[in-house]
Amino acid sequence: MFDIREKPNLVESALLISACFRREDLGEAREMLEELKDLVSTLSIGIAEAVTVHVRDMSPRYLTGSGKAKELMDHAKALGCDAIIFDNELSPGQQRAWEEESGLCVIDRQEVILDIFNLRARTREARLQVALARMEYSMPRLTRMWAHLDRQRGAGGGGAGGAARGEGELQLEIDRRLANKRIEKLKADLIEVRKQRDTQRKERSRVPVPHGAIVGYTNAGKSSLLNLLTKSDVLAENKLFATLDTSTRRMEMPDGQQILLTDTVGFVRKLPHDLVQSFRATLEEANLADFLIHVVDASHESAEIFLQTTTEVLKELGAGDKKTILVFNKIDLVSDPARIQELQHRHPDAIMMSVKDGTGLDELLHRVHEMVFDRVVRLDLRLPMHRLDLLALAHQEGKVLHEDYEADAAVVQCVVPKRLVSRFTPFAV
């Protein structure tokens, strides 16, 4: 029975490779390789060595030149690795070529990310989304799985290689059909689950409570911030992609106003396209929010790149112009004050914060307050007694700051949602 292409269960140790094609990109390639190390460790795979390779003569068969490919395969085997992991995206053909010739399991960053998501997905929607992304990743790679089968059988049966090969091909055809069926089924299930989510969203938008989404690169401290602001305990961990499901919590501002805050999936460079597509619905929380809180780990040397990556994904999702509060988090870990000054200089509106020790919290609350006030209007009213229904409305939909009664009218100071303003203006003073 067909299933998603699985790596051998026990990949114990891997050689990590980042191939770089231009000298000026070497720095970035090295830094991406560091991130790949974190990603791979998340899967509990040991790292024998990580190398950046400057490729001058690229061959379409291997991505690197063929001489270099051979050298790297030998090196991986000499190190006793059972896998080679590329930071670069490999085409199914390239992956197959490397596997066939090295006899090792060969995967790329995309597959690593898919595996992590698979490990982390908890809710039904997240599980379905990951399963769909993995199926779509596996489809063009089906041949490779059965090539393994053919080789095993072929080797066992001596000269019967030809017959075994036919068996693999037949199996491949059956699998393609099964895989397509499963993809259809997953899509249908997702539509069902999303219907429920939409109903919940509608419920939420009926209540005129402002809604913010916390976005940012993975491990920036989004869940920790949500916990701090809403006094809840969403899972926050020093792990990449600790959060795969969005969770929404109610937050109370110091003045008693209610706000909804949603925690979202973190972003990472080179997120697999299938994954972005399948997680689109989850990521869309950001799109539906009234404003965003964009969290960046200030203690990471690549903070600026993280900021950029997230901004780009947000644009892709259509949430590029949303009003945003930029938060540089983890400044407790930044020992060099010049670094903080530099960030502040480049992003004058950003808040320097530490969720851990509470630095910057007051400023953030102040800014959230400003954001939220933008959606409401402050009014001074004089309501005749026969229109006290408007006072009730102000209580219900907005916030009454002050009310006083005179002989023939109520004098009211309140904030109300913009959409309701026209009903109050006849009585404004």
Ligand SMILES: Nc1nc2c(ncn2[C@@H]2O[C@H](COP(=O)(O)OP(=O)(O)OP(=O)(O)O)[C@@H](O)[C@H]2O)c(=O)[nH]1
């Ligand atoms: N030192 C320090 N650590 C922090 C701070 N904020 C968060 N952390 C730590 O950073 C790690 C990641 O925090 P999370 O809140 O899980 O990050 P996230 O952005 O939700 O991560 P993903 O869900 O994986 O995308 C955790 O170990 C937190 O304890 C901070 O201000 N200072």
Ligand SMILES: [Mg+2]
């Ligand atoms: Mg999180």
